[in-house]
Amino acid sequence: MDRKADKIRIAIVGCGTISQLNVPGYLQHPKCEVVALCDPNRERAEGRARHWGISPKIYTDYADVLSDSHVDAVELLTPTHLHPQQIIDGLKAGKHVSCQKPISSTVAETVEIAKAVRQAKTRFRVTENFIFYPPIVKAKELLDSGAIGEPSMVRIRTVRAKLADSKFEIGDDALEWRYDPNLHAGGMMYDDGWHKYATAIWWLGEIEKVQAIITKTDDYLLEVPSVAMWKFKGRDCLGVFDYSSAPEMEIRGKYYPGEEFFEIQGTKGAIYVTRCTSEMLDMPPVILNRGIETTSYHVPMDWMEGFSRSAAHFVDSILKDEQPIMDIDFSSHTLRVTLAAYEASRTERPVEPDQLS
Numbered sequence: 001m002d003r004k005a006d007k008i009r010i011a012i013v014g015c016g017t018i019s020q021l022n023v024p025g026y027l028q029h030p031k032c033e034v035v036a037l038c039d040p041n042r043e044r045a046e047g048r049a050r051h052w053g054i055s056p057k058i059y060t061d062y063a064d065v066l067s068d069s070h071v072d073a074v075e076l077l078t079p080t081h082l083h084p085q086q087i088i089d090g091l092k093a094g095k096h097v098s099c100q101k102p103i104s105s106t107v108a109e110t111v112e113i114a115k116a117v118r119q120a121k122t123r124f125r126v127t128e129n130f131i132f133y134p135p136i137v138k139a140k141e142l143l144d145s146g147a148i149g150e151p152s153m154v155r156i157r158t159v160r161a162k163l164a165d166s167k168f169e170i171g172d173d174a175l176e177w178r179y180d181p182n183l184h185a186g187g188m189m190y191d192d193g194w195h196k197y198a199t200a201i202w203w204l205g206e207i208e209k210v211q212a213i214i215t216k217t218d219d220y221l222l223e224v225p226s227v228a229m230w231k232f233k234g235r236d237c238l239g240v241f242d243y244s245s246a247p248e249m250e251i252r253g254k255y256y257p258g259e260e261f262f263e264i265q266g267t268k269g270a271i272y273v274t275r276c277t278s279e280m281l282d283m284p285p286v287i288l289n290r291g292i293e294t295t296s297y298h299v300p301m302d303w304m305e306g307f308s309r310s311a312a313h314f315v316d317s318i319l320k321d322e323q324p325i326m327d328i329d330f331s332s333h334t335l336r337v338t339l340a341a342y343e344a345s346r347t348e349r350p351v352e353p354d355q356l357s
Contacts, residue, residue, distance in 0.1 A: 011036035014077035017174040025311025066093035081183040084109040091120040105185035125324035126331040133306030134299040135285040148266030154239040155263040164250040187223040212341040253278025
């Protein structure tokens with residue numbers, strides 16, 4: 001790509017459920033043009049193009065996208081087991097690559113990806129909407145400003161519930177491949193857990209060791225109840241991520257049937273992020289409590305905001321020739337943490353993510 005280009009021409013690879021959230025941010029960016037859609041189901045890609053009001057090239061083969069000289073970058077919204085080779089091929093073809101989380105299913109795969117990233121002249125990142133979600137961003141600003149002093153505990157609670165009313169389209173095949181253990185490294189503690197670990201790492205740094213209890217049932221994906229606990233490197237600070245289910249509880253929301261609640265406790269006070277994926281609680285999205293003093297922060301809180309801002313960040317980073325957030329090191333560590341939780345649960349002992357191979 002010409003470094004002096006004033007517009008990024010991007011191809012969306014994978015037009016399934018998540019594209020409804022990932023793509024609008026690219027469409028809205030004044031310096032980005034979606035020039036191609038790629039999906040093995042041509043009709044699905046054509047349907048997305050009509051819905052978005054665009055006239056891109058339609059491909060059914062990823063190789064054709066990579067041979068298109070008019071494509072500067074690719075956004076990979078494909079099943080996880082396809083990510084490693086697609087990332088490597090994209091970088092070798094001279095494209096900037098953004099890839100939907102998780103980066104891969106094994107540490108060995110990330111090692112191979114890392115080799116390609118180091119050799120590439122283009123930019124790579126993993127797409128992570130949570131660290132661009134305004135309430136989570138505000139929490140980091142408060143944390144970095146010293147508003148709660150030295151942090152000692154991070155709590156992340158996730159509940160799977162039932163949406164009272166949602167028009168969000170979830171395709172029939174959106175979960176199908178996730179139920180295959182040969183294609184997917186775990187259930188929701190892996191796929192959704194990635195968001196939670198990535199958020200904690202972005203807030204406070206890398207994780208030293210992990211302990212966990214992950215419940216396995218006949219439903220491969222729904223690993224409830226489960227909990228993971230960890231210690232941050234170089235800090236007297238712990239983290240807890242718990243995952244539960246309330247199938248008979250209706251909540252408000254536009255997207256997926258779940259909700260999160262975050263808490264960071266420090267020596268001077270606590271920060272709460274009261275909503276994320278849905279709209280379960282009637283509370284300000286961010287609350288700072290310092291004992292007798294409570295401050296509420298009203299920032300944009302539609303979950304779509306994180307996706308749109310993530311897309312804008314990728315485009316802007318390419319234009320500025322800067323490394324986007326969630327580079328190969330960040331994403332490799334996040335994957336190791338997710339896998340360490342499973343290993344800790346299996347062995348009933350603490351596991352150091354850095355020791356996994």
